[in-house]
Structure formats: structure tokens, C-alpha cells
Amino acid sequence: MKNVLFSFLLFFTVSCQSQSGSGDIHAGPADFEKGLLAGNVQVLDVRKATEFKGGHLKNALQADWTNKSEFFERIKYVDKDKPVYIYCLAGGRSSAAANWMRENGYKTVIELQGGINAWKNAGKPVEGSSNEKQITPEEFAASIPADKTVLVDFGAEWCPPCVKMEPVLAELRKDPSLKFEFIKIDAGIHTDLMKIKNIEAIPVFIVYRNGIEIWRKQGLVSLEDLKSQLK
Numbered sequence: 001m002k003n004v005l006f007s008f009l010l011f012f013t014v015s016c017q018s019q020s021g022s023g024d025i026h027a028g029p030a031d032f033e034k035g036l037l038a039g040n041v042q043v044l045d046v047r048k049a050t051e052f053k054g055g056h057l058k059n060a061l062q063a064d065w066t067n068k069s070e071f072f073e074r075i076k077y078v079d080k081d082k083p084v085y086i087y088c089l090a091g092g093r094s095s096a097a098a099n100w101m102r103e104n105g106y107k108t109v110i111e112l113q114g115g116i117n118a119w120k121n122a123g124k125p126v127e128g129s130s131n132e133k134q135i136t137p138e139e140f141a142a143s144i145p146a147d148k149t150v151l152v153d154f155g156a157e158w159c160p161p162c163v164k165m166e167p168v169l170a171e172l173r174k175d176p177s178l179k180f181e182f183i184k185i186d187a188g189i190h191t192d193l194m195k196i197k198n199i200e201a202i203p204v205f206i207v208y209r210n211g212i213e214i215w216r217k218q219g220l221v222s223l224e225d226l227k228s229q230l231k
Contacts, residue, residue, distance in 0.1 A: 025098070025111060029122035032085060032112045041083045045158070046071070046097045047116075051089065052158060053188060055116070055126040062158040065097040073201065077160035080106045087112035087119070134192050135185070146211040149180040149230055155203035156188040161220055162203045168223050172230075180230045 027035060035041060036057070045056050046065040056062070063074035065088070078084060084106055088094040091114055098109045112119060120126065135143075144150050153169065155162035173182055187194055187202045197206075199218075207215040207229045215229045 025102075025109065026113050027085075027110050028113050029119045029124050032087075032110065032119070033124055035083070035085055035110060041085055042078055044078060044084050044086045044097075045116075046086060046088050046093050049188070053128075055120075055128045056158070057087065057116070057119070058125070058127055060158055061160045061163065062156075063160065065093045070201070071097070074160045075101070077164045078106070083108040083110060085110045085112070088115050090115040090117050132186075132189050135190050137193065137196055140185075140193055141211075143183060144208050144211055145181055150183060150208040151180055151226070151230060152183045152185060152206045152208065153203060154185045154187050154194065154197070154199050154206070156186055158188065159202050164220060165203055168221070168226070171223055172226050175227065178227065178230050 036043065043057050043060040045052050045060040045062045047062070048064050048066065049062060052060070052062045061074070061078065063071045063078075065071050084101065086094045086098050086101075086109055088097075091111065094111050094115065098111050101109050114121075116126070144152075151172075153165075155165070157163070169182075172178070185193065187199070194200075197204075201218055204216065204218045205221055205226070206213055217225070
């Protein structure tokens with residue numbers, strides 16, 4: 001009898017927790033926007049990069065749920081302790097990604113009901129792709145001084161590991177003992193140059209000396225490693 005009563009109480013408790021939590025993990029456009037405006041949150045777009053460039057929420061990071069190698073690489077740099085506001089086109093992919101995240105230690109994951117389609121239908125703002133002209137290989141080559149050391153950063157503001165590298169690069173550029181030129185290439189815009197340079201995952205850092213590539217590294221790089229290549 002005690003076991004039956006315990007089982008019933010356990011089932012009742014779990015059921016109540018599930019029901020009370022369901023309202024916390026989904027939000028319509030208005031409530032989703034309120035959460036974003038409250039600050040100290042992360043915004044995650046789990047659509048493909050091509051979809052992302054067609055319009056996305058402000059400050060969104062991008063990690064394609066359908067490309068598991070990309071998603072699992074980028075999600076490592078999303079803070080598990082800070083709320084994550086997640087969306088896709090209509091809600092299917094973000095729901096699957098959000099469930100995985102909750103099962104893997106992400107404390108608060110809020111899904112946008114209806115995805116960015118619902119967001120747009122509600123008249124909420126999106127940021128679109130840039131009309132900036134893509135840099136040609138010749139223009140890129142001309143931007144590399146033949147008599148200097150140059151660090152080129154291929155990254156994007158929506159790429160989680162790229163965001164993680166920003167403080168490191170800022171510290172690097174303040175070092176008075178290092179003499180180098182810094183060039184930042186937006187990987188979301190200059191896709192043709194990315195293909196020519198055989199760059200798939202970002203960020204990628206390349207050091208040129210006397211116009212010749214002497215070092216390349218993909219992913220997170222320590223301040224000490226970057227300094228050693230620029231001395």
C-alpha cells in the first residue's frame with residue numbers, strides 16, 4: 001500500500017511540475033520581446049546561415065540545428081547559466097534544439113512560438129543581410145601590406161566562438177610591444193572569399209608576413225598563442 005501511495009504522489013508531483021513549467025519554456029512574440037529587452041540573455045537562431053542572412057533578431061547567434069557538427073561546435077560557447085531565447089522559422093527546429101539543450105544542462109531555454117514567421121507577423125523588427133559588395137581576391141590581396149605583419153580575422157557577430165574571441169583580440173590590439181596590422185573579414189558577407197581561402201568553420205585567424213601566409217588557426221586561440229605568432 002505504501003508503494004502504491006508513493007508512486008501516486010511521485011506521479012502527481014512530476015505531472016504538476018511539467019504543467020507549471022510548460023508556460024515557462026514557450027513565449028509568443030510579445031513576451032519573447034519582453035524577455036529580450038530585460039537584458040542579460042542570449043539569442044540563438046538555429047536556422048541555416050542562408051536563412052539567417054535573410055533576416056534575424058538583433059544580437060542573435062547562429063547555429064544550424066540541421067548541421068549537427070556546426071551546431072554542437074557552436075553551442076559549446078553558449079553560456080549554460082544565462083537564459084537562451086531560441087527560435088527558427090516556424091518552431092519545429094527550435095523545439096528540438098531546445099529540448100536537447102535542456103537535457104544537456106542549459107538552465108533556461110525559451111522558445112519563440114511560431115518562430116520568426118510569427119515574430120514578423122506581429123510586426124516585430126528584424127535585421128537583414130548587408131548589401132555590402134563582396135571583396136574580390138585581388139582586393140583582399142591588395143589589403144595585405146607587403147612589408148608588415150598582418151592578422152586577419154575571418155568571423156561573424158552571430159558566431160558564438162567568434163564572440164568569445166572578441167575580448168582576446170581587444171587585449172591583443174592594446175599590446176604596445178606588438179607591431180601588426182589587423183583586418184576583420186565578415187564571413188557572413190564575404191562568402192566567395194571564404195571559399196577561395198578554403199575556410200569552412202569560423203572563426204579562422206591567419207597571419208601574413210611580407211605578403212605570405214605563415215600561420216592559420218581555426219577556433220578559439222589563446223592570447224599567448226596569438227602573441228607568439230605576431231612577434
